[in-house]
Amino acid sequence: MTRLSLNQWTTRHWSVAEAVDGCARHGVPAIGLWREKVAEHGLAATAKLVRDAGLRVSSLCRGGFLTGDTWPRDNREAIDEAAELGAACLVMVVGGLPGVTPGGPPGPRASRDLAGARRRVAEALAALVPYAAERGVRLALEPLHPMYCADRAVLSTLKQALDLAEPYPAERVGVVVDTFHVWWDPEAPAQIARAGDRIASYQVCDQIHPLPADALLGRGIMGDGVIGFGPLTEAVRDAGYTGDVEVEIFNADVWAADPDEVLATVRARFDSLVRPALG
Amino acid sequence: MTRLSLNQWTTRHWSVAEAVDGCARHGVPAIGLWREKVAEHGLAATAKLVRDAGLRVSSLCRGGFLTGDTWPRDNREAIDEAAELGAACLVMVVGGLPGVTPGGPPGPRASRDLAGARRRVAEALAALVPYAAERGVRLALEPLHPMYCADRAVLSTLKQALDLAEPYPAERVGVVVDTFHVWWDPEAPAQIARAGDRIASYQVCDQIHPLPADALLGRGIMGDGVIGFGPLTEAVRDAGYTGDVEVEIFNADVWAADPDEVLATVRARFDSLVRPALG
Numbered sequence: 001m002t003r004l005s006l007n008q009w010t011t012r013h014w015s016v017a018e019a020v021d022g023c024a025r026h027g028v029p030a031i032g033l034w035r036e037k038v039a040e041h042g043l044a045a046t047a048k049l050v051r052d053a054g055l056r057v058s059s060l061c062r063g064g065f066l067t068g069d070t071w072p073r074d075n076r077e078a079i080d081e082a083a084e085l086g087a088a089c090l091v092m093v094v095g096g097l098p099g100v101t102p103g104g105p106p107g108p109r110a111s112r113d114l115a116g117a118r119r120r121v122a123e124a125l126a127a128l129v130p131y132a133a134e135r136g137v138r139l140a141l142e143p144l145h146p147m148y149c150a151d152r153a154v155l156s157t158l159k160q161a162l163d164l165a166e167p168y169p170a171e172r173v174g175v176v177v178d179t180f181h182v183w184w185d186p187e188a189p190a191q192i193a194r195a196g197d198r199i200a201s202y203q204v205c206d207q208i209h210p211l212p213a214d215a216l217l218g219r220g221i222m223g224d225g226v227i228g229f230g231p232l233t234e235a236v237r238d239a240g241y242t243g244d245v246e247v248e249i250f251n252a253d254v255w256a257a258d259p260d261e262v263l264a265t266v267r268a269r270f271d272s273l274v275r276p277a278l279g
Numbered sequence: 280m281t282r283l284s285l286n287q288w289t290t291r292h293w294s295v296a297e298a299v300d301g302c303a304r305h306g307v308p309a310i311g312l313w314r315e316k317v318a319e320h321g322l323a324a325t326a327k328l329v330r331d332a333g334l335r336v337s338s339l340c341r342g343g344f345l346t347g348d349t350w351p352r353d354n355r356e357a358i359d360e361a362a363e364l365g366a367a368c369l370v371m372v373v374g375g376l377p378g379v380t381p382g383g384p385p386g387p388r389a390s391r392d393l394a395g396a397r398r399r400v401a402e403a404l405a406a407l408v409p410y411a412a413e414r415g416v417r418l419a420l421e422p423l424h425p426m427y428c429a430d431r432a433v434l435s436t437l438k439q440a441l442d443l444a445e446p447y448p449a450e451r452v453g454v455v456v457d458t459f460h461v462w463w464d465p466e467a468p469a470q471i472a473r474a475g476d477r478i479a480s481y482q483v484c485d486q487i488h489p490l491p492a493d494a495l496l497g498r499g500i501m502g503d504g505v506i507g508f509g510p511l512t513e514a515v516r517d518a519g520y521t522g523d524v525e526v527e528i529f530n531a532d533v534w535a536a537d538p539d540e541v542l543a544t545v546r547a548r549f550d551s552l553v554r555p556a557l558g
Contacts (some may be wrong), residue, residue: 097505103489112507114462147426149463150488150505160465183393184428186439209429210382213492226376226429228391 003278004270005030005058007203007248008037011259016041018259020053026263030056030244032091032201035081047085058244059140059176059201060087065095066124067117067154075128082137088243089140089200090132091176094121096151103151103216117154122164125173133172140200141165142176145184147215158182158191165198174200177236178248180207180219183227192235199241204229204274205249212252219250221262222269233277245274282557283549284309284337286482286527287316290538295320297538299332305542309335309523311370311480314360326364337523338419338455338480339366344374345403346396346433354407361416367522368419368479369411370455373400375430382430382495396433401443404452412451419479420444421455424463426494437461437470444477453479456515457527459486459498462506471514478520483508483553484528491531498529500541501548512556524553 006028008019016037023031031050038046038060050057063078065071082090096102097117099110111117125139132139141161144153155161158175165173175198182188192199206225211218222229247266254262285307287298295316302310310329317325317339329336342357344350361369375381376396378389390396404418411418420440423432434440437454444452454477461467471478485504490497501508526545533541 100488100505106488106505110505112505114507115510118465145426146424146463147490147494150486156463157465184425184435186397186436207429209379209385211426211494215426215490215494226379226385226389226391228393231394 001029002027002270002275003243003245004028004267005032005056005244005246006263006266007032007059007061007246008034009061010247010249010254010266011262012255014259016046017049020049020055022259022263023055024053026267028263028267029054030058032059032061032246032248033057033085033087034061035078038081038085043081043084050085056244057085057087058246059089059091060085062091062093063139064093066121067095067098071124072127076131079128079132079135079137083135087137089138089174091140091142091201093142093144094153094155096149096154100151103214106150114149114154121154125164129168129172138171138174138200140174140176142178143181145181157185157187158195159187162191162195162198170198174198176201176203178203178205179227179229179232180205183207183232188232189235192232192239196239199236199239201246202236202241202243203246203248204233204270205247208251217250217252219248221249221254221265222247222273229273230277233274237277237279245270245278280308281306281549281554282522282524283307283546284311284335284523284525285542285545286311286338286340286525287313288340289526289528289533289545290541291534293538295325296328299328299334301538301542302334303332305546307542307546308333309337311338311340311525311527312336312364312366313340314357317360317364322360322363329364335523336364336366337525338368338370339364341370341372342418343372345400346374346377350403351406355410358407358411358414358416362414366416368417368453370419370421370480372421372423373432373434375428375433379430382493393428393433400433404443408447408451417450417453417479419453419455421457422460424460436464436466437474438466441470441474441477449477453477455480455482457482457484458506458508458511459484462486462511467511468514471511471518475518478515478518480525481515481520481522482525482527483512483549484526487530496529496531498527500528500533500544501526501552508552509556512553516556516558524549524557
């Protein structure tokens, strides 16, 4: 049985219903849901749909953006949704420097206090963990590639994510290992080993080279970029991770293609480049 | 006396002679030279020009690209030039994955073996250190931002650079601390402290946000981006660095502007944002 999970942003133009149907047709047993898509279909209806289809919800994307001002309500809602969906984890993209809009220019009040932003993340996490724990939701801290440090995540390495998670039980606060975000990191193998049962999600996609004009869209299907999947996947395996492996791709060409063809390619590349190293 | 040094790529359209003249007019006592520009003016003529102008040569850019096949000759030449110019160091940009051209798509024979590429760098360095030592040239390993890992430098963090430098005396192999490349790194302050007298060059520039279409050109004049210069500069000061502070900017708008205006702005921003923290 494959451990492939479709993160639904890979087939961005599919609704929740279309993505669930696509997973069934392609033999994909798990799905990573996005809150916007879930809201369009309805929360209770989505929960029923994936349950009836026998799909695992490998993650809900996403909570976070803890460095701004609206995080308490946003994240409580996200946690409630993750609980109702039975998601294995809520992915947390922690947010960038206060006042720096994702993808946009820094506003006049943009902060350059990186250490301060990182402290805010730790404080917000401390406030959210009990709320998530009461609802049985596991928060999954996702370190993002350093090129997104200013606007999307001041959490930049797996080591930093593990340090942040350390005060909490592993079943309450885990980490996401995403090949795109960590492949360059000389410490990645050692930190994956350290993570052990903190690994809440393993996400695979490639890094396109050169990066496109919008660096956010530099993710590609495995084999289309510069990442070697063997060593990272073996490290995740050796750390004891037995969960689903999500493929999450932000890429204008992928989004413009027929989602069925995309999913077929994803499945084939997963089988040739990732699955052998999963053991 | 200011410790500002003009890396001549900041005023890219100036020749060596124009840049030396610009430094004199703007009261800048040091220059970071580029090999292409030196070759245009002539090596011996450049050495005489900077000496007669009383300018320090804070660095020569650059050696490296050690993961390909032509590095032995290229780097011996670069070392010879650094010696003749009396450069404080030869900046080493170590190169990316074999077969991945800087800024271009991966070729059909592109490697995805990152660990292997990193081993090649260590082996090449071992071969070059004695040659550089005989000529009194200090090699300065420059970790580049992880977004350049595939094509320009598999050396991605200061920790990695210091680990690589460790077998050699600090006066033979140092490191470059460049704010653009290290600002996001949670380990940067600790690694700067660890570096101590290994810091061969401190380079300052900002990170433009969002990154331009060509990510290589995302460097900006201090104050135009998202980097806070105080903490990093204080860390470099506290590590004991007393050398020149180079401003190296790759930016299409900066290159299109009047170089004299650029240098005036660089000097003013250096005085307001960097100099106070230098002590």
